[in-house]
Amino acid sequence: MTTVDGTRVFLLPDLGEGLTEAEIVEWRVAVGDNVTVDQSVVEVETAKAVVDVPCPYAGRVVALHGVAGETRPVGQPLITIAPADGGDESAGQATYREQERAGSGNILIGYGTGHGAAGRRRRRPRLAVAPEPPATPGSSPPYTATPMPVPTPVPGSAVPGSASASGGGVALVISPIVRRLAREHGVDPATLRGTGPGGVVRRADVEAALATPAPRLAPVPEGTEPTATGGAANSAGDGNLVIPLTGVRKAIADKLSRSRREIPEVTIWVDADATALVETRRAINAATPDTPVSLLALLARICLSGLRRFPQLNARVDTEGQRIVQSRGVHLGIAAQTDRGLLVPVLRDAQSLTTRELAAALAETTAAARAGTLPPARLTGGTFTLNNYGVFGVDGSTPIINHPEAALLGVGRIVDKPWVVDGQLAVRKVTQLSLTFDHRVCDGGVAGGFLRHVADCVEQPALLVANV
Incomplete structure (x- = not known):
C-alpha cells in the first residue's frame, strides 16, 4: 500500500494454512532505521510456529504498528516505510525500484524471497510504539507512533532506570515467550544477568537459571498479584498454577x-x-x-x-x-x-x-x-x-x-x-x-x-x- 506522501505500508501477510493472526514476539528494527528489500523486520508467533517476517520495501522506518506481545490480524498494517532520503518522493521511489530489483519483492505466505538473511541485524533494546488508537469512520490510518520505553519489566522487576525493591537489577525482557517461560518456572528475571544486546534477558538466560540449583520465585498462583519484591499475594487462596492455552x-x-x-x-x-x-x-x-x-x-x-x-x-x-x-x-x-x-x-x-x-x-x-x-x-x-x-x-x-x-x-x-x-x-x-x-x-x-x-x-x- 503506497500513500500520497510516498510512504509504503506493509500489511501483515497471509501466513498460510488458514492462519488469521500472529503475535508480535520481537521487532528487529526501530523507528528511524533504514531497511532493505526482504530484510527481516519482526519475529511473530502463530498457532503453528515462530517465524521471521521480511519486508518487501526499502527505505526508512517511520512507524511500527503494534508492540511485543500484541496480536495482529492478517491484512492489518505492520510497518510503515518512507523513502530513504526522507523527503524526495521521486528519489525515494527510485530507491525502492533499485533495491526491489535486487530481490523479488514478493511475499509468499509471509516468508519473503530468501534474500533477507544477510540483512538481518541484532540491535540493542529499542523504543516500542504505543498501541494505535482505534480508527474513526473517515479518518486516515495513523502512520506515526509515539515512542515509549521498552522492554517492559515483568512482574517482580523494577521500572527501567531504577533499582528493584528487592535490591536486584532491572529485568529487560522483550520476548513474550521468555516472559512466559520465566513465569511458568518461577524465575524472577530481575535476578538474571541478560546476555542479549543491551542486557536483554533471553530464553537461554532463563534456561541457564533453571539448570543452576538456586532459590527461585515460586510460580504465580491463580488470582494473584505480583508484589514489589516479585512475590505473589494469593487472593484466591487455592495455589493453582494457571497456564494460558495459547499459540x-x-x-x-x-x-x-x-x-x-x-x-x-x-x-x-x-x-x-x-x-x-x-x-x-x-x-x-x-x-x-x-x-x-x-x-x-x-x-x-x-x-x-x-x-x-x-x-x-x-x-x-x-x-x-x-x-x-x-x-x-x-x-x-x-x-x-x-x-x-x-x-x-x-x-x-x-x-x-x-x-x-x-x-x-x-x-x-x-x-x-x-x-x-x-x-x-x-x-x-x-x-x-x-x-x-x-x-x-x-x-x-x-x-x-x-x-x-x-x-x-x-x-x-x-x-x-x-x-x-x-x-x-x-x-x-x-x-x-x-x-x-x-x-x-x-x-x-x-x-x-x-x-x-x-x-x-x-x-x-x-x-x-x-x-x-
Whole structure:
C-alpha cells in the first residue's frame, strides 16, 4: 500500500494454512532505521510456529504498528516505510525500484524471497510504539507512533532506570515467550544477568537459571498479584498454577479435540521381534559410517512399504463431500516432542526418497522442529503419521489420530524379552507396534493386514527388498 506522501505500508501477510493472526514476539528494527528489500523486520508467533517476517520495501522506518506481545490480524498494517532520503518522493521511489530489483519483492505466505538473511541485524533494546488508537469512520490510518520505553519489566522487576525493591537489577525482557517461560518456572528475571544486546534477558538466560540449583520465585498462583519484591499475594487462596492455552498449545488442543470428536478410531497392536532390524541397521552403518541410518528411518521405510500395499490408510475423510480421498503421494508426518509442545513435521512425497535420504530428512526436520524454525507449511498436510513414543521409555499407547489423517503407527521401546525362536526360548529385542485407524476408511482386514506387514518387515527386513 503506497500513500500520497510516498510512504509504503506493509500489511501483515497471509501466513498460510488458514492462519488469521500472529503475535508480535520481537521487532528487529526501530523507528528511524533504514531497511532493505526482504530484510527481516519482526519475529511473530502463530498457532503453528515462530517465524521471521521480511519486508518487501526499502527505505526508512517511520512507524511500527503494534508492540511485543500484541496480536495482529492478517491484512492489518505492520510497518510503515518512507523513502530513504526522507523527503524526495521521486528519489525515494527510485530507491525502492533499485533495491526491489535486487530481490523479488514478493511475499509468499509471509516468508519473503530468501534474500533477507544477510540483512538481518541484532540491535540493542529499542523504543516500542504505543498501541494505535482505534480508527474513526473517515479518518486516515495513523502512520506515526509515539515512542515509549521498552522492554517492559515483568512482574517482580523494577521500572527501567531504577533499582528493584528487592535490591536486584532491572529485568529487560522483550520476548513474550521468555516472559512466559520465566513465569511458568518461577524465575524472577530481575535476578538474571541478560546476555542479549543491551542486557536483554533471553530464553537461554532463563534456561541457564533453571539448570543452576538456586532459590527461585515460586510460580504465580491463580488470582494473584505480583508484589514489589516479585512475590505473589494469593487472593484466591487455592495455589493453582494457571497456564494460558495459547499459540501452539492451543492449536494442538483444538486439533486433538476435533480428532476425538469426529473420528471413530480403533487401535490394534502386536509384539514384534526387532532383533533382525537392529542388526540390519548396525550392518548398514558399519558399511557406511559417514551416512548413518536411524531405526526411525528404517521404520519409516517399512511404513511406506505397507502403505504401498494398503493405500486405503493413506487417506482422509471429506465429511462435507461425503467421500474418502486417497492421497497419491505419502506425506509422512513424524511426531516430535519440542519445548513448544508436540509437533508433527511432514516429509512430503516420502515414497520418492531412498532410505538414506529418509534418514537425512528426518534428522534435519526434527532438529528444525525442536529449534522452532520450521515454517507453518511444513507442519501440515500429512497423510500418515509415524509416532516413536518408545523414546519416552514406554511400551505401548493408544494415540489420537492426527486429524484429518486416517491412521497412525506407534512404536514402543525396544527391550530384551524372552521370545520363542524355533521352539526354543531365547532373549530377543522386542517392540510393540500399534496402529490407530479411522474405521470409516477401512475395516479390520485392511488395518490388520497393514500392521501384520509392518511387523513381518520388522522381524525380517529382507522382505522390504521385494517391495522396493
